[in-house]
Amino acid sequence: MAEKLFLGIGGSLRRVSRNMGLLRCAKEVMPEGTALQIADISSLPFYSEEQEKTDAVRLFLEQVKKADGLVLAVPEYNYSVAPALKNALDWASREPGDILAGKAAAMMGAGGGMGTSRAQYHLRQSCVYLDIRVLNRPEVFANAFSDAFTTEGDVSDTAEGRKLRARVADLMKALSEKI
Numbered sequence: 001m002a003e004k005l006f007l008g009i010g011g012s013l014r015r016v017s018r019n020m021g022l023l024r025c026a027k028e029v030m031p032e033g034t035a036l037q038i039a040d041i042s043s044l045p046f047y048s049e050e051q052e053k054t055d056a057v058r059l060f061l062e063q064v065k066k067a068d069g070l071v072l073a074v075p076e077y078n079y080s081v082a083p084a085l086k087n088a089l090d091w092a093s094r095e096p097g098d099i100l101a102g103k104a105a106a107m108m109g110a111g112g113g114m115g116t117s118r119a120q121y122h123l124r125q126s127c128v129y130l131d132i133r134v135l136n137r138p139e140v141f142a143n144a145f146s147d148a149f150t151t152e153g154d155v156s157d158t159a160e161g162r163k164l165r166a167r168v169a170d171l172m173k174a175l176s177e178k179i
């Protein structure tokens with residue numbers, strides 16, 4: 001059976017981003033028969049109808065097309081979705097062929113005390129319009145300022161980090177079973 005390929009898209013451009021750390025963690029715990037590729041959205045220009053597609057845009061759109069599903073790491077900026085992630089989805093949404101529609105997706109995030117829940121619920125609203133089928137459970141709301149993360153933004157090997165890793169693994173298992 002062919003391997004299922006998921007595309008991870010993280011909304012933080014920081015080198016030591018904990019949300020990107022969540023994606024790296026997800027990559028390590030993908031169930032057998034599945035793989036996670038992590039997109040580089042750092043050089044996507046802001047979407048405009050007048051903006052020519054750059055090489056980075058073309059590569060990203062190809063990755064979206066090829067993916068069986070998406071893993072979205074959602075930072076929360078001012079109670080909503082960080083703009084880099086929204087911009088990436090905006091690019092994909094304007095590509096002919098409705099390339100996001102029907103894709104299964106999992107969502108997770110690392111932020112302040114609310115664990116990016118507000119941003120994730122905002123993004124779920126956009127996903128309704130885009131017809132991205134986001135899993136409802138399990139929810140992963142991580143505290144970015146806890147021992148669950150190292151200073152490099154990776155999920156740590158502390159008790160909190162191991163608990164988070166297990167939760168991310170549960171989410172990836174649920175996603176792999178969805179398609």
Ligand SMILES: Cc1cc2nc3c(=O)[nH]c(=O)nc-3n(C[C@H](O)[C@H](O)[C@H](O)COP(=O)(O)O)c2cc1C
Pocket residue numbers: 012013014016017018019020075076077078079080110111112113114115116144153
């Ligand atoms: C512009 C800005 C706005 C922010 N607003 C929120 C917020 O509304 N809620 C929250 O939990 N954290 C907020 N934060 C803190 C981020 O959650 C925190 O910086 C987090 O580590 C970002 O994820 P990253 O480590 O992947 O970059 C904000 C950070 C920035 C830079």
